[in-house]
Amino acid sequence: MKKALALLLAMVMIFALAACGQQAAAPAAAPAAAPAGDAPAAAPAAAEPEVIKIGYVSDLTGGTSLWGNAGKYGAEMAVEEINAAGGVLGKQLVLVAMDGKGEAADSVNALRKLITDEGIVAEIGTNFSSCNIPMAAVADELKVPIIGTAASNELVTVDENGKLHPYSFRMCFIDSYLGTVMGTYATKELGFTKAALFTVAGNTNSESVGAFVKDAFVANGGTIVAEEQCQEADVDFRAQLAKIKAADPEVIFVMMNDYAKNATFAKQAREMGINCLLMGHDGWDSQQLAAEAQGALEGCKYVSRIGFSKPEAKEFGEKVAAKYNIGMEAECLFGWDGVHWIVDAINRAGSADPTAIRDALEATDVFEGLIGTLVMDPATHNPAMACAIYECHGDAFEYVETVEAVQ
Amino acid sequence: MLLQQIITGISIGGIYALLATGYSLIYSLLDFSNWSHGEFAMVGAYVAIVFSNILGTPFVIAAVMGVLGGACISFLSERVVYRRIRSTGGPNMFLMIGAMGMSNVFQQAANLIFTGQYRSYSFKLPVSTIEVGGAYIGVLDLISLGITAVILVVLIYLINKTKFGLNVRAIACNQKAARVLGIRVDQSIATVFLLAGSLAGAAGILYGMKYNVFPTMGNVGLKAFIASVIGGLGSVPGAIVGAVLLGVLETLVSAYISSSLRDFFSFALLIVLLLVKPSGLFGVDVQEKA
Numbered sequence A: 001m002k003k004a005l006a007l008l009l010a011m012v013m014i015f016a017l018a019a020c021g022q023q024a025a026a027p028a029a030a031p032a033a034a035p036a037g038d039a040p041a042a043a044p045a046a047a048e049p050e051v052i053k054i055g056y057v058s059d060l061t062g063g064t065s066l067w068g069n070a071g072k073y074g075a076e077m078a079v080e081e082i083n084a085a086g087g088v089l090g091k092q093l094v095l096v097a098m099d100g101k102g103e104a105a106d107s108v109n110a111l112r113k114l115i116t117d118e119g120i121v122a123e124i125g126t127n128f129s130s131c132n133i134p135m136a137a138v139a140d141e142l143k144v145p146i147i148g149t150a151a152s153n154e155l156v157t158v159d160e161n162g163k164l165h166p167y168s169f170r171m172c173f174i175d176s177y178l179g180t181v182m183g184t185y186a187t188k189e190l191g192f193t194k195a196a197l198f199t200v201a202g203n204t205n206s207e208s209v210g211a212f213v214k215d216a217f218v219a220n221g222g223t224i225v226a227e228e229q230c231q232e233a234d235v236d237f238r239a240q241l242a243k244i245k246a247a248d249p250e251v252i253f254v255m256m257n258d259y260a261k262n263a264t265f266a267k268q269a270r271e272m273g274i275n276c277l278l279m280g281h282d283g284w285d286s287q288q289l290a291a292e293a294q295g296a297l298e299g300c301k302y303v304s305r306i307g308f309s310k311p312e313a314k315e316f317g318e319k320v321a322a323k324y325n326i327g328m329e330a331e332c333l334f335g336w337d338g339v340h341w342i343v344d345a346i347n348r349a350g351s352a353d354p355t356a357i358r359d360a361l362e363a364t365d366v367f368e369g370l371i372g373t374l375v376m377d378p379a380t381h382n383p384a385m386a387c388a389i390y391e392c393h394g395d396a397f398e399y400v401e402t403v404e405a406v407q
Numbered sequence B: 001m002l003l004q005q006i007i008t009g010i011s012i013g014g015i016y017a018l019l020a021t022g023y024s025l026i027y028s029l030l031d032f033s034n035w036s037h038g039e040f041a042m043v044g045a046y047v048a049i050v051f052s053n054i055l056g057t058p059f060v061i062a063a064v065m066g067v068l069g070g071a072c073i074s075f076l077s078e079r080v081v082y083r084r085i086r087s088t089g090g091p092n093m094f095l096m097i098g099a100m101g102m103s104n105v106f107q108q109a110a111n112l113i114f115t116g117q118y119r120s121y122s123f124k125l126p127v128s129t130i131e132v133g134g135a136y137i138g139v140l141d142l143i144s145l146g147i148t149a150v151i152l153v154v155l156i157y158l159i160n161k162t163k164f165g166l167n168v169r170a171i172a173c174n175q176k177a178a179r180v181l182g183i184r185v186d187q188s189i190a191t192v193f194l195l196a197g198s199l200a201g202a203a204g205i206l207y208g209m210k211y212n213v214f215p216t217m218g219n220v221g222l223k224a225f226i227a228s229v230i231g232g233l234g235s236v237p238g239a240i241v242g243a244v245l246l247g248v249l250e251t252l253v254s255a256y257i258s259s260s261l262r263d264f265f266s267f268a269l270l271i272v273l274l275l276v277k278p279s280g281l282f283g284v285d286v287q288e289k290a
Helices: A002-029 A031-036 A065-084 A104-118 A129-142 A175-189 A204-219 A238-247 A259-271 A311-324 A331-349 A354-362 B002-030 B037-054 B059-087 B092-114 B139-161 B163-173 B175-180 B185-211 B215-231 B236-256 B259-276
Strands: A051-058 A092-099 A122-124 A146-148 A168-170 A194-200 A223-230 A251-255 A277-280 A301-305 A366-368 A373-377 A382-384 A387-393 A396-403 B129-132 B135-138
Touching (some): A051 A331, A065 A311, A104 A122, A104 A129, A122 A331, A122 A354, A146 A331, A175 A204, A175 A301, A175 A387, A194 A204, A194 A238, A204 A251, A238 A259, A331 A366, B002 B037, B002 B135, B002 B185, B037 B059, B037 B185, B037 B215, B059 B185, B129 B139, B135 B139, B139 B163, B139 B185, B163 B175, B215 B236, B236 B259
Parallel strands (some): A051 A122, A122 A146, A194 A223, A194 A251
Antiparallel strands (some): A301 A387, A373 A382, B129 B135
């Protein structure tokens, strides 16, 4: 009995010592922990961090983890390269990734934890507007800049009243820009006059880009003959496809953000005798889509960022694919660009203070990234970028041409 | 268009039916809803993925292994969890809580092992269709419906025409009396779990061939549960009819009302049935379970 008690007491002491050790170590690595308000009083407030931590939040385990992980791999490779060249301001970079599961609540919690517990100076991700919209408020509150990757809804960087979120940035074109390019291209370049629109109910990106496609298509003389929606978890679209078929469109705009579902949609459409062109947005941007569709997308098109059509981007994508044994995913370019853009801002600011980084990000004239040339608008934090048209041939989508938005 | 919608509904209902019969069989014996039944389908689908995509076996072998995988996980869950709960004499609620826990564990495990990515079988049927009176039926759908029909006919034969079926029906009717009469209750229950798990495994593979394989695919089990309640919990033919009715109802609601309201109608139907006719459409009394 006595032995057991002694053992128990010893274990309690070990745990207590370990906990003390952790508390003392935390502020050394995370000076920005102050906003949490729970940092130990004994912590040396002026301790200079040894490393500069950059956060990364995305879906690392869910249905879209293919992209979340590709972005993380791209960011990791950028960090490795920068550290090998001596780091930034004489310090090494550390990438701290957390799983946001593609869900708003999880992503917000992950960001808060990265800032308060890890002491990151800036964050990259997510690729979803539905996550970055609530994350923007947290970034403003804790005064650490965040950079959305493919989060393209207007509300990611400005609130409903048009007021700028000072700490929220993005690296992609916005929904209105992409939607307008798609709608205009379908009418002006492809000559379509009758279209069907398919969106995911409750999905901010899908509904938002879809609305702009519709506006541009109608503004250029086209008619939307059918408008159908599915729910996020749906995998069978035949009920809606039967209605679309009855409306006899020349093109169907398919606004889903998941390659497997887009492939299923295409196969089900062909099975039901719908042979018209399917057209998508950047949610189609996956190398697995064409093969998965088994020919059902032959000749179909999507509009997205220039990405892999740049030779240096393609080379980097191939490196990531080989190193991590994944397909060529454009999201890895965002990870790479995000780290380099933050490092560029730190170098220009001469400081790794989050507010100084924010100011430098906002003051970016032109940033040459793998994803394209990014020109920042300080009033909206939206970059101006050209986009590209891709067309499906066999088991791959091929770059067709570059287009600018027609406003 | 109506014919097309009904065909689509039947094809969706076919998958529900394979799962719903498993729910019904287990409910008829143990008086609880096995919430992890959908996950048995998911396990079966992933086992087939491992054999077909990773080990490179012919798809028929992968499919057989998938069905066996579903059967094994179902059998093991009975032996490891449900039998222990039953032997302690706890309320049926404990069985249901155990099932919910397992459902979560299986989903998380699949997420950890295979990640949340959608996966498709390396074996693919060509995208082809048959036209019937202006409506289109996918070849995969036809094959899937054919397999489902054969499996269900065999199942109904097993339940109604064999000694094993007689034992199961006796246990469903009165477990204590069956035991007194010399029926090996535990063995029969384990066999039913094996059978229900195989049906789930087959459903998982067919579902995966149509819509890909992913960790949360077992959530379709909820729809199968509704189907089995519509048909009358505990009745195998009721579960089949309920499943087809639910598939058609969902398709018609998506087509003619709104896809956003589809689940609203499914669950509303469930609540109305529970209020008006809790024994389900087939209205089986306890004597006729299974």
